[in-house]
Amino acid sequence: MRQRFWPAIRGFAPLFALLLLTSVAGAxxxxxxLWWMPDVASEGGKKIDELIYxxxxxxxxxxxxxxxxxxxxxxKYRHRKGVRAHYSHGNNRLEVIWTAIPTAIFIGLWxxxxxxxxxxxxxxxxxxALEIGVTAYQFAFTFQYPGADGKLGHSDPxxxxxxNPFGNDPDDPQTKDNFVSSTLELPxxxxxxxxxxxxxxxxxxxxxxxxxxxxxxxGRQIDWVWxxxxxxxxxxxxxxxxxxxxxxxxxxxxxxxxxxxxxxWNQEKSKPAPQPSPSPSPAAQPAAAK
Ligand code: CUA
Numbered sequence: 001m002r003q004r005f006w007p008a009i010r011g012f013a014p015l016f017a018l019l020l021l022t023s024v025a026g027a028x029x030x031x032x033x034l035w036w037m038p039d040v041a042s043e044g045g046k047k048i049d050e051l052i053y054x055x056x057x058x059x060x061x062x063x064x065x066x067x068x069x070x071x072x073x074x075x076k077y078r079h080r081k082g083v084r085a086h087y088s089h090g091n092n093r094l095e096v097i098w099t100a101i102p103t104a105i106f107i108g109l110w111x112x113x114x115x116x117x118x119x120x121x122x123x124x125x126x127x128x129a130l131e132i133g134v135t136a137y138q139f140a141f142t143f144q145y146p147g148a149d150g151k152l153g154h155s156d157p158x159x160x161x162x163x164n165p166f167g168n169d170p171d172d173p174q175t176k177d178n179f180v181s182s183t184l185e186l187p188x189x190x191x192x193x194x195x196x197x198x199x200x201x202x203x204x205x206x207x208x209x210x211x212x213x214x215x216x217x218x219g220r221q222i223d224w225v226w227x228x229x230x231x232x233x234x235x236x237x238x239x240x241x242x243x244x245x246x247x248x249x250x251x252x253x254x255x256x257x258x259x260x261x262x263x264x265w266n267q268e269k270s271k272p273a274p275q276p277s278p279s280p281s282p283a284a285q286p287a288a289a290k
Contacts, residue, residue, distance in 0.1 A: 041209040042211065042212070129226055131146055131151070131194075132193070135197045135198070136197070136198045136205070138244050139243070139246030141237060142165055143183070145180075145269065153174030154169040155167040155195065177270065184252055188229055189229070193223070194225050195223045202215055204241045205225065207235060207236075235256065
């Protein structure tokens with residue numbers, strides 16, 4: 001069976017190699033921290049990093065300690081002329097101790113990380129959180145902001161269509177002043193709550209610097225992801241699910257700016273669009289629901 005497997009797939013090897021190459025071609029190359037995690041730029045991300053460092057140092061210390069003990073006894077009881085080998089049956093009390101301690105550590109780590117994950121992601125965001133709608137489609141992201149009233153209004157994934165990419169409820173007046181953006185503009189130090197939708201297949205909302213990753217699933221609105229960006233700068237939102245031929249290039253720019261810059265941008269975008277002139281590129285930028 002195994003012998004027949006390789007010849008069967010060998011013809012696809014160049015294709016796999018090409019896929020591997022092109023799947024990273026569209027991403028922004030990293031210039032700093034090449035051998036470590038990308039710089040953390042969100043509140044919850046710092047807590048997740050603390051957990052990662054804690055686990056890394058704990059397991060690292062245990063690794064060093066056990067290797068030192070192992071090598072010590074290896075040398076101490078090495079083969080020597082005239083010394084007879086002694087057979088040990090083991091020690092039940094020791095066995096229990098070194099099984100119980102790691103078990104307790106693992107259960108503790110599970111409880112701590114579960115608690116942390118819940119705190120970072122699944123608690124309700126603060127009341128002043130900015131709500132942003134995000135819709136993924138083959139092969140781009142589009143974002144919706146709440147406009148002057150600060151509310152996105154009711155939306156339903158069943159209402160998602162080409163003319164209504166965010167599934168806005170036309171009967172909810174709060175949806176009327178929402179506006180659309182092709183970049184994810186975020187005010188620094190302000191909690192952001194995203195409403196994630198997909199128009200076609202599974203995509204992903206992935207921002208390594210924020211330590212945020214959530215799949216975007218067609219037919220389901222995911223509204224529990226929130227985060228607080230802490231550093232002004234440009235980041236990249238990259239799709240992280242192999243979603244089709246254009247996956248390698250499915251990305252959007254994230255601009256984290258000061259609250260003042262954000263207010264300016266928000267006001268500019270909130271202005272009612274000049275009336276009839278037909279949009280120059282309706283395909284690239286789906287409009288908000290009328
Ligand atoms: Cu969308 Cu990959």
